[in-house]
Amino acid sequence: MIRTAITDLFNIKYPIIQGGLQGLGTSELVGSVSEAGALGLITAGSYRNKFEMKRDIENVRNKTDNPFGVNIAIGIRRPMDEFVEGVIEAGVPIVFTSGNNPQKYMSKFKENHITVVHVAPNLRFAKKAEEIGCDAVVINGYEGGGHPGPEDHSSLILLQEIVPKLSIPVIAAGGFATGKSLLAALSLGASAIQMGTRFLFSEESILHPVIKEELLHVDISDTTIVKKSIKKHNRVWSTDNAQRLQVIESNGGTLEDILPFINGETYKELIYKGNKNSGIMSLGQSVGLVQKIEPVKQIVDSIVEVCEKQLERLNQTSSEKGLN
Template sequence: MIETKITQMLGIRYPIIQGGLQGLGTSPLVSAVSNAGGLGLITAGSYETKKEMLEDIELTKTLTNKPFGVNIAIGIRRPMDEFVEGVIESGVKIVFTSGNNPEQYMDDLKKANVKVIHVAPSVRFAKKAESLGCDAVVVNGYECGGHPGKEDTTSLTLIQKAVKELSIPVIASGGFSTGKSVLAAVALGAGAVQMGTRFLMSKEVRLHQNVKDYLESLSETDTVMVKKSIGKTARVMKTNHSIELEELEKQGATFEEIFPYISGESYKELIDTGNLNTGVIALGQTIGLIDEVKTVAEIIEEIVYDYRNQLSYLTMNTMGKR
């Protein structure tokens, strides 16, 4: 066990939280992460209806008796009211919100004794989440896959700033996939890390094998920043397709021209069929530190071993110099 304020709050063994993965944060991955001592998150946006989500939550409950939560992206693609209602109906007690302000849902979630953790790309938005009554915040550094915000602040600075200025626990996101990086986050004051990219390279995640094989060949330079032209900047996996999108945006393409590249349908085709010539998928720079697909249990075991080994090394060296 690695004990922090976040592990205590969420009832988990290790300060490792699965990122909200659109279309991929479903029962096989979620239960595997929770069973291995982390916190798995059902991604509400993976389902067409509340009923579908509730069915997968119930399936997850049969696959693990450990805590897990639900990730809800607010105002990104569609209204999420029914999914918030579904969380309350399901009895799940942990919700991660992202995207727009979660204020409209706070009263209902709090009345149901749900822990609410909001994902923020800056200290300013993290402070707003704190003022709304969120129990903790995730801060996204520039290295992260998906949406890093507009300020391009790296995790090294953002974590320390957030810890200094907030009174609620901080979870670090953006650049974390190894035990050494988890130890660094804890040393900076974070209570846990949230990882998305690392779990893309797990055996349990329902991502097409062609994509996993491609990810194995990538380095830290193999991401592209797209969707800048519509104010939704996102770091995604570099492919000929995403490079083409990047170039179109530089040339001043209209939303109608770039939409086929970023639509939900094209993304689904990418993750389901492995067609690298369609869709874009969020990917962090830490992909450069990942070179093998492993089971979730192996991933978390490796991270924990690396964390403890590095902590022991630092402790011994520090004591030896006294």
């Protein structure tokens, strides 16, 4: 059994967190992740309003009695005030925030005994999250899908820089998809890993089967960064569409030129209808480490098993060499 500050904080069995997945972080996946002993996160931006989100929160509760939370991206796409209200009304005890500073919501969260975790791309933002009262931070390396921040710093370097300088637990994100990477994160002082891309390949993920199957043939080089021109760096699947967007940005395209590539409707065409030539999809470099589609429980169990076996092997090696 792997016990860490994060497993204790969330009262979960394993130090594995499901990342926010726009349009895909819904009850089908979230309930399965939490039931498997990890922490599932409802992605608030997947819903049209708080009422839809609250209904799906109840669906999660019908799937599992285990802890789960809600991921709220602040200021990325639209105002999230009503979703903050929805979390409080639904009595969800864990919230992950990303994007802009969550300080304006902190008093509401704390008054309602909600554990708050913020996603940060560097030391400055991680320290700020600690100062405003966050209970933990996610450190998001450049390898991660979604919004890793503007600096090309890897998880390996960021964790070694940041962990010693914080007094709150750190969750490692960006490039984590295997048991070996879980062990590496723990070795670097993190208390858990967060995975988004890895869970796309779960049977419970509602990503269109055609897209899932195609992603099995994608390697670690098949992601790229877009939206640099609007200072919203986004690691995505390097499709023809994403490459066309990069050309438009490099040629000085306006926000009006960019919007057709990043709006919600084209994204839905991609993830729900399997239209690869519509929209763009966040994707981490760890996509190249996944070879098959599996049930969530099998994914979680395999990661933990490999981590424990690797730790046992390292302990045995150090004992044989007299390093203990």
